[in-house]
Amino acid sequence: MSNDSSRSSVDPRLEGSGRRRLPWILYGAMLVLLAVTVTITIRNGTFEGFVAIAVMMMLGYGTVGALIASRVPDNPLGWAMLTIGLGFVLVGLSDETLTYALVTKPGAWVPLLGVAAFLSGWTFFLVLGAMVLVLVLFPTGRVHSRRWRLLPLAIVATTAVSAMLAILTPGPIESDSDVPLGIDNPTGIDALEPVIEAAWVVAGPASLIVVIASVIALVMRFRKAGGDERQQIRWLAYLAMLACVLFAGAILSSIGIGPNETRIVSEAFFLATFACIGIAFPVAIAVAIFRYRLYDLDLVVKKTVVFSVVAIVLTALYLGFVGIATLGGVSRLIFGILVLAVTFNPVRRAARSIADRLVYGRRATPYEVLSEFSERMTETYSTDDVLPRMAQVLQGATGATRADVWLRVGRQLRASASSPSDQSSHPPVAAADDSLPALPGSFAAEVRHQGALLGALTVIMPANDPLDPSRERLVRDLAAQAGPVLRNVRLIEELRASRQRLVAAQDAERRKLERNIHDGAQQQLVALGVRLRLADTLVDRDAAKAHEMLAQLQTETQGAIDDLRDLARGIYPPLLADQGLGSALEAQARKSVMPVEVSADGVGRFGQDVEAAVYFTCLEALQNIAKYADASRATISLAHRNGSLEFSVADDGTGFDVTTVEGGSGLQGMADRIDAIGGTFKVESHPGSGTTVRGTVPVV
């Protein structure tokens, strides 16, 4: 991967339209002009701190501008920044050319003088205007509220006016390095001098107002922004305010200086302002891009950053080389070449790791990621938190656009957590046997614990950054660590669900019971009451009939008693409490229409909850057989073996497909009940070959 970074940094952009290529062409031109400018500057002997900052500024604005312009060509911000870079190069180039042609080596490059002189006047204002525009347009490329929509126009207007005035101002051209050039502005118009002077008096403060307004606009945008955008703008806003403060300091500290004096403090302030605007601003924008994913620039940036850093270092080395070379000597030349050759690869690696750090943040080594994973897992054991956190770490560790944690529930794999969390979740995937089914995503690692499949981790990678073997291994390692965690999460979820089902089953039972009592015994008693009153009236009129009625009522009351007794037995058979499982089940068996054989094998007495659970489970199994199985016979067996009570209810009926039935027929309720007392429960059935319900319960 490290060998083709310089090649691949060009390819993605070539795939785009010509518009995407243009910024980089301009950038290349800028670099070339920059190199030329620096060479001339060195020749002029005017290379100083100010110039170094200027170089960094041009590179900063130019690189970031080209990046943004190529990525989002519709956003004027990128082009504005490119303009700053290019513009400033032109300022420097024109200025240094003038110096060279007029001072250092008078008489050289005369044909270029005119162009250089022309450019040197107004390109500075272009740069200034573009910089102010950047402040106002960052990051969306438009003003943030309608109230400010005139501001960009104001900026362009003041820039244009200032540039025009600069072009037309007569008089000598001044060089930045205070070396008198001895040339007048070729486009200056002497006749208009008073007008132009007056215009400057207006244009100057007007520009200042526009600049201040722009800073205010930026700060307002920051204050109104929320979430990510706030973070993106934050640094630039702070730096803009800082630059204002520094500039104010520079102005204040230069009050009262004559035209040829300088004061160290005010110089320092100016330099600081310049450094802030020139270096800190593009860095702030770069931070917004890398750290906060502005314009979705992430992966592509990494390789470009490599490229840029290498370019910068090479340029610096070239400058050093030139510097050394100008001192003369072939040996120095050779030395310079050797230094270049030797430092290239380490510089490239260093640049890559810096780029990695910038882009991926703390995602440094797999070992550190695993460590972070453990750390995250230990911070929480709330089951609601664990899975989302796992997904977050997985996404952060691999740089995926989406990471999912799948949990096995029943015979399905469900996407229980994903990062980012606002995505819609994948539909469940069937997982019939114990092997991992196909899951959506670029890569899946199964999570197992003690051999059983508990779930899976999946990631979806962006197209330009697929998983490499080391990251695949990382995902697998994470999956290995996730085993115990998933097991416990599942366990707790299952227990909670089971408990809830039991409570629901209880409530359902009670409602049914209440209905039974109402519809049965209660109704009968109501009828009894009515008939009694009737008999009462008959006593006087027809004693014989009354007698008959009373006799009938006796029978009916006996019927009510029998029903009530059955009801009570249904609630909890006295036989079970008095004589145990064997007798109680035999009594039920006798009531059944089809033959039911009970082999209790001398099984004794157990705790109340065990006997109740087993009794009602077997009872429900019998009821199921009567309802669904269409069987000719059934067998209930009980055995006390190895510290457990084993029971089974088998029939020779139609059977069913166990994989399709999920609760509903009460199987889930039976499982919950047996589970709740610490036992195991199993249903064996095949269509056409009967059903056996089986369980074991630990008994002391």
Added chain:
Amino acid sequence: MIRVTTTRIGKISIVLSPGGRFAPSEQHLLEDLADHAGLALHNVRLTEVLRVRLEEISARADALRRSRERVETARDEQRRKLEREVREGAHVRLLAIIDRLDMAAEVVDHHPDGASSIMDELSADTNATLEELRDLARGVFPPLLVDRGIAPALEAHVRKEAIPAALEIADGVRAHRFDPEVEAALFFCCVQSLQNAARHAGGGEIAARLDRDQDAIVFTVSDRSSGLDAGSTPDGMDLQIMRDRIEALDGTFEVRSEFGQGRVIAGSVPALMLEEAGS
């Protein structure tokens, strides 16, 4: 010094032979070693902490298991109790009714005039039995709860059992129906709490409140009892059962009691309203 980020987690000490010195390169080597060791040791420590956490999760799983077991056991207990109530209550009365019918038939034959008093007694018996069965059924699951919801059921219960409690039910609870499980849990929880409070409040004020709080119903039952520690009273088992039931519905349940200040049973249950139409 072995550090991970900036936390010191250990130290590597080297003892040099007398007169020995540490070359700068060796010092660098040691510092590098400490850096790498930091991460490795950090991982070991984290693994240990992870193990402890997993144990905590297991403990939580065990607690859940026990809670579930209690739910099941409570169910069986209640069944037994109900069966006993039927057998010793309505059943016995009905047997008595049959005897009396027998007697009535004879009286009608021989002394038709004296029959009316025995007939009246029979009616009274029948009504009493009916009432008892109705009470039984209500204790199992009040029809009013099914038909009209918590508020009417709770108010009827308080009235019928003459519990000296002030009942405050917010409109947000009264005006809607909720999931039957939630209504049942809340109802039985309040009933049980009121019963407990009446038992040991010693005539003090008892108050019960039901409120809506976004998607949950909040309940509070308070009394001015002597405020014995919740665990030591015979209510302990009842409270545990209530807690299990409420927690089974993902609700919260707590008992606050201070000596001399009375006791408050409070909690909340997530409850979504049912559609009004048809209920």
